[in-house]
Amino acid sequence: MLLMLLALAIFGVTYLLIITEWINKMLAAMIGGFAIILTGIVSQDVAFHAIDWNVIFFLIGMMLVISVMRQTGLFMYLAIRIAKIAKGRPLMIMILMYLLTTFTSAFMGSVTTIMILVPIVLLIASELKISPVPFIITMVIASNAGGAATMIGDPPNILIGSATDYNFMDFIINLTPPILLVTIASVGLIWLLYHKAMHVSNENRAKLMSYDESMLIKNPFLLKSSIIILAAMLLAFTLQGVLHIETATIAMSAGLLLLVLSDKNKVEQILANDIDWVTIFFFMGLFMIVESLVETGFITIIADNIMKVTHSEPKATSMVILWVSSIFSAVIDNVPFVAAMIPVLEDMGVIIGNPDAMHPLWWSLSLGACLGGNGTMVGASANIVAIGIANRNGFRISFKEYTKIGAFFTFVAILISTGYILLRYY
Amino acid sequence: MFLSNLLDSRAIIHERRILSKEQVYRLLVEKICKHHRLPICGEALTQLILERDQISSTAYASGISIPHIRMENFQDTVIGMAFLQNPLDYDGIKVHWVCLVISDKSSSKLYLNLVAALLKLSKDQDLVSRFKNSDASTVIHEINKLQIRLKQEVTIADIMVTDVVSISPDALLSELSDKFCHRNLSYIPVTDENGRYLGNVNILRLLKVGVPDYLMMLDDISFLRSYEPLEKLFEQEDVLTVGEIMDKEEEYLTPETSIPEAVFEMIQHHKRFFSVVNKDGMLVGVVTAMDIFRKVIKA
Numbered sequence: 001m002l003l004m005l006l007a008l009a010i011f012g013v014t015y016l017l018i019i020t021e022w023i024n025k026m027l028a029a030m031i032g033g034f035a036i037i038l039t040g041i042v043s044q045d046v047a048f049h050a051i052d053w054n055v056i057f058f059l060i061g062m063m064l065v066i067s068v069m070r071q072t073g074l075f076m077y078l079a080i081r082i083a084k085i086a087k088g089r090p091l092m093i094m095i096l097m098y099l100l101t102t103f104t105s106a107f108m109g110s111v112t113t114i115m116i117l118v119p120i121v122l123l124i125a126s127e128l129k130i131s132p133v134p135f136i137i138t139m140v141i142a143s144n145a146g147g148a149a150t151m152i153g154d155p156p157n158i159l160i161g162s163a164t165d166y167n168f169m170d171f172i173i174n175l176t177p178p179i180l181l182v183t184i185a186s187v188g189l190i191w192l193l194y195h196k197a198m199h200v201s202n203e204n205r206a207k208l209m210s211y212d213e214s215m216l217i218k219n220p221f222l223l224k225s226s227i228i229i230l231a232a233m234l235l236a237f238t239l240q241g242v243l244h245i246e247t248a249t250i251a252m253s254a255g256l257l258l259l260v261l262s263d264k265n266k267v268e269q270i271l272a273n274d275i276d277w278v279t280i281f282f283f284m285g286l287f288m289i290v291e292s293l294v295e296t297g298f299i300t301i302i303a304d305n306i307m308k309v310t311h312s313e314p315k316a317t318s319m320v321i322l323w324v325s326s327i328f329s330a331v332i333d334n335v336p337f338v339a340a341m342i343p344v345l346e347d348m349g350v351i352i353g354n355p356d357a358m359h360p361l362w363w364s365l366s367l368g369a370c371l372g373g374n375g376t377m378v379g380a381s382a383n384i385v386a387i388g389i390a391n392r393n394g395f396r397i398s399f400k401e402y403t404k405i406g407a408f409f410t411f412v413a414i415l416i417s418t419g420y421i422l423l424r425y426y
Numbered sequence: 427m428f429l430s431n432l433l434d435s436r437a438i439i440h441e442r443r444i445l446s447k448e449q450v451y452r453l454l455v456e457k458i459c460k461h462h463r464l465p466i467c468g469e470a471l472t473q474l475i476l477e478r479d480q481i482s483s484t485a486y487a488s489g490i491s492i493p494h495i496r497m498e499n500f501q502d503t504v505i506g507m508a509f510l511q512n513p514l515d516y517d518g519i520k521v522h523w524v525c526l527v528i529s530d531k532s533s534s535k536l537y538l539n540l541v542a543a544l545l546k547l548s549k550d551q552d553l554v555s556r557f558k559n560s561d562a563s564t565v566i567h568e569i570n571k572l573q574i575r576l577k578q579e580v581t582i583a584d585i586m587v588t589d590v591v592s593i594s595p596d597a598l599l600s601e602l603s604d605k606f607c608h609r610n611l612s613y614i615p616v617t618d619e620n621g622r623y624l625g626n627v628n629i630l631r632l633l634k635v636g637v638p639d640y641l642m643m644l645d646d647i648s649f650l651r652s653y654e655p656l657e658k659l660f661e662q663e664d665v666l667t668v669g670e671i672m673d674k675e676e677e678y679l680t681p682e683t684s685i686p687e688a689v690f691e692m693i694q695h696h697k698r699f700f701s702v703v704n705k706d707g708m709l710v711g712v713v714t715a716m717d718i719f720r721k722v723i724k725a
Contacts, residue, residue, distance in 0.1 A: 073646055080649060115643075122640035123650075215648040392639045 004296035007041045011289055011340075019332050026278040029285025029336075036292040050291030051284050054162045057248035059283065060275055062152065064255025065230065066112050067274035068262045072223040073216035075104060075113075079120045080213040088205035090130055090198035095187055097121060097135060098142045102183055105146030106153045107234070110382035113143050118389050127207050128200045133397055134405075136390050138190055141374045141409045143382045145186065148370030149179035151247070152237070154380075156329075156338040156369040160362055161247060163342045168237035168247070174363050178420040182371070182413045189409060225261050229254050286339045294343045303347035314357040315426045317348065318364040322421060325368025326414045330375025330407070338369045360425035367417040375410040377402040427536075429543050430570035436461050437506040438562035444512045451475045451493070454506040454526045462504050464528065465497045475526065485516030490523045490548035492541055496531045503529040503536060507565070509558045523554060539576045547574070582688055583681035585721045586702045586711030592617045595624055595669030599659075602668050603632060613699040615709050616672045623709040626701055627672040635659045635671060678703045681710055685722050688713060 014032030018025045037044050069075070082100055086092035097117065104113040118136055125132035147154030151161040151171035161171060217223055233254035236243060240250075259267060293299050310316040321341075328337050345365060349358045373380030377387050377399055383406075387397050437457045441450065452472050459467040466474065475493050478484065485491040491514070506526040513520040525544055529537055547569070548554060557565050592615045593602060605614060612629040636659030641647060678701045679688055692698065692715050702711040 070645055076645065076649075116645075119640040119643035122638070123644070126638070126640075210651060211649045212651055213649050216646055218646070218648075389640065389643065 003041050004298050006039055007036060007292040007296045008298055010035050010039070010041070011293055014285075014289055015332075015336055018336055024278070025333075026282040026285065029282045029289065031285075033285035033288030036289060041292045042288075042295050046295065047288040047291055050294075051287045052159075052162050054246055054248045055158055055283060055287075056280060058152075058158060058162070058251045059155075059280060061248060061251025061253070061255040062109065063275045064259055064270065065233065065251065066108055067270045068222070068255075068258040069108070069226055069230065070112075070116065071219070071262060071266070072226055073218060074223060074227075075108075075116045076120060077213050077216045079117055080211050080216070083124050083208055084211065084213070088128060088200060088208045090128060090200055091191070091195050093124065094135055094138060094194060095190055098138050098187060098190060099183070101139045101142035102146035102149075102179075105143040105382075106149045106179075107230075109152070110143035110147040110154055110380065111385055113146070114140065114382045114386045115389075118386050122389070122393055122395075124208060128204050130198050130200060131395070133390065133395055133401070134194055134197070136386050136395075136397065137402060137405050138186075140380075140383050140386045141186065141406060142183075143386075144370055144373045144380050145179055145182050145413065147382075148367060149176045152251075154370045154373075155335045157366055158247075159335070159338050159342060160366055163346070164362060166362070167240040169241060171366075172238070174359070175366060177424075178367060178417050181416050181420065185412055185416060186409060189412065193405075222262060226258055229258055229261075283335075283339075286336055290339050290343060293340070299340075299343040300347050303344045303351065306344070307348060307351050312351060314352060314360065315422075318360040318421055318425070319418065321345075321361055322364035322368040322414065322417060325365055326372030326375065326410065329369045329372030330379045330410065332378075334369040334373045334380055338365065341365055341369075360421050363425075364417075364421055367421075368414070371410060371413045371417060374406050374413070375403070376406060379406075427576045428570070429540070429574040429576055430566055430572075432503060432505055432540075432576070433507070433566050433569065434461065434504070435562035435566050437504065438509075438565055439507070440509045440511075440558070440561065442511045445510075445514075447479065447514050447516075448472070448476060450508050450510070450514065450524055451526070454508055454524065458504055458506045458526070458528065462502075464504070465500055471495065471528075483516050483519075485519040485521050486545060486548065487519060488545060488548040489513070489519065489521055489554070490525060490544060491516055491521045492525045492527060492544055494527045494529070494537060494541075496529055498531055500528070500530040503527065503540070505540075509565075511558065522558060523548060536576060543574045543576060547572075580685055580722065581681060582679050582683045582685070582702055582711075582713050585685075585717050586681070586713040587717065588711045590615060590709060590712050592621075592709060593627065593668055594619065595667060595672060597668045598664055599632065599635065599666050599668065599671070600663040602627060603663065606632065613712070613714075615701040615712060616668055617709050621708050623678060623701055623703040623707055625672045625674040625676050626699075627668055628699070631671045631673065633659070635662050635666060676701070679713065680704065685718060689715075689718060692718075 010032055014028050017023055017028035033047065036042055037047050078100060079097070082096040083093050086096055101113055101117055104117070117139060121135045121139065122132050125135060144154065148157065151157050151166070151168045157171060160166070233250055236245060236250045237247070240247070259270065262270070306317065306320065310320055325337070325341065345358070345361055348361065349355065352358060373383065377383045377397065383402070387402065390397050437454070439453060439457060441453070455468065455471045455475070458464070459471070464471070474495055478493055478495065484493040508524040510522050510524070513522045514524070527537060527540060553568070556568065591605060591609050591611060593605060595616050595618070602614070605611065606629055613626060615626045616624045618624060636657070638658070677691060677695060679691065681702055681704060688700065691700065698715040700713050701709055702713055704710050
């Protein structure tokens with residue numbers, strides 16, 4: 001009991017530091033992770049064993065893939081191509097950018113997509129002499145929604161995929177349909193909100209049309225080979241059920257192969273700078289801290305109590321998980337939230353007993369956590385990154401301005417998810 | 427280079443006996459030749475010193491004699507010292523301290539510095555009498571304490587430009603661009619009204635005003651053919667001040683910085699310019715990589 005309280009105290013302080021960002025979040029997670037060992041709550045062996053290496057190497061592998069894909073210039077090419085296909089009409093650009101962001105995030109992750117696409121949108125908006133703010137906000141929403149559609153799009157799904165037996169195709173079958181519905185609804189909302197708002201002069205539109213995006217493809221060999229490897233990686237993911245190759249091994253194989261093919265002089269730089277070591281160590285620390293709550297029995301208490309409220313009834317439980325996750329994820333980073341929720345759901349599985357009844361619970365957690373991240377501007381990493389970029393370029397997006405739109409889109413998305421879960425699984 | 431580092435306690439003798447010049451020289455030659463490999467040694471060297479003495483006196487009024495022998499292909503400098511209780515007579519000058527200097531034919535600059543340093547020491551009577559009444563290692567220890575430099579190293583103070591163009595942090599960018607343009611500069615230190623160093627501003631900082639942050643975040647901007655980034659610079663010229671674009675926490679050099687250190691700093695920080703700031707934080711000059719190249723390396 002004493003150990004549990006101590007573990008809870010370390011957990012509480014660490015999460016407080018992560019949420020408030022009083023110190024670097026990786027530092028907070030690492031200090032928390034080793035504090036549970038130092039205080040003897042769990043042994044070093046147990047703590048290290050709790051680190052999910054499948055997640056860690058999956059993240060590293062994907063970072064390698066993304067880094068080489070960036071070198072090809074493909075994403076910038078697509079973004080400019082889209083603006084030209086839209087003939088510089090702002091509403092059309094906004095809708096196509098929403099779709100591109102959704103699609104790219106589903107396979108490349110939300111944060112990377114935002115980092116590549118937001119600067120281009122700022123450039124396009126400045127050429128067209130319109131405000132980039134609505135573009136940035138809708139792209140953030142698209143990135144979090146898109147990430148929810150696949151196992152590899154958003155960190156919460158990566159955590160869930162690794163902790164459970166679900167493979168890549170399970171995520172596609174169960175999560176892509178609701179995300180498609182959310183996307184259709186969001187495009188409709190964008191039309192409603194912005195179709196009358198933006199006007200662009202012919203002269204400015206002509207400027208945009210003069211962009212020569214073909215200049216961006218500097219290394220056609222690298223582009224072709226990386227598209228082939230990317231396709232092979234996705235194929236391997238879809239065939240995971242047959243191939244029995246773990247997620248991390250697929251991602252690392254693709255990443256390492258691309259690294260070998262890319263510019264030799266850049267390899268060192270990719271390894272040192274393009275792999276986000278802060279995120280990697282942040283995840284390691286989280287795994288260790290959450291393990292202390294599992295070991296001391298706190299997670300079981302939480303699971304028991306939720307089950308008491310819902311009378312162990314799966315339908316009610318999944319609704320509680322969906323809505324509570326979305327609210328929590330809107331106000332705190334969804335990664336630490338999901339890391340702590342996974343063992344809670346595992347315990348619930350023991351209580352419920354029937355494995356089939358667990359499916360909607362996991363999908364509810366994923367949808368709630370990923371889509372909930374859109375609720376406020378601090379809900380997910382992509383939001384913080386996008387708003388940071390906007391700020392640095394003189395476009396202040398206030399908490400209120402973001403939340404007005406973000407919370408509205410999120411509410412609609414969670415309503416759609418509720419309907420989807422209820423209709424599909426019950 | 428410190429004088430003490432050139433000395434060798436094994437070549438320092440203290441002599442109480444009454445000896446002739448020739449005997450003193452012979453003792454010194456013996457000591458030096460025992461520990462150093464010289465092209466000419468033994469009696470031949472003693473004769474060379476005596477011949478040198480014949481040409482003109484090696485003694486100075488302060489009571490020191492500094493005979494000097496240059497040798498071909500020696501590429502070193504060796505000093506032997508004899509402290510005499512019974513002085514030698516050099517045409518009426520009583521010499522208590524004989525310093526035999528053996529150097530290479532080409533090292534005249536070092537020799538001149540050496541003579542200057544030894545003469546200065548010999549004028550301090552208390553010091554010389556302490557030398558006479560102690561042992562070899564104490565002599566070296568005492569000289570070491572005095573930290574006498576032989577080659578005065580060239581420092582930044584010797585080569586920096588002291589007639590510096592500086593600018594106030596409150597100046598508008600239009601004033602800054604005029605200065606860059608008319609003075610043909612690409613780097614200007616920023617100081618307050620009293621000349622206190624605050625930072626610096628370079629031409630790239632000014633150009634950056636015309637290039638928005640988002641453009642810098644793109645991996646590649648080759649698709650942009652007709653973008654006119656400097657438009658924004660013209661708009662901002664009379665709005666922004668130097669203080670808003672300057673580098674505040676910049677490295678600077680001090681007037682005492684040595685040339686190798688300045689070169690090291692320039693290479694380390696990829697900077698071709700450094701402000702020179704004194705102990706009180708005041709700007710005293712600017713030094714460029716070209717200054718070092720022209721005045722030191724090509725000199």
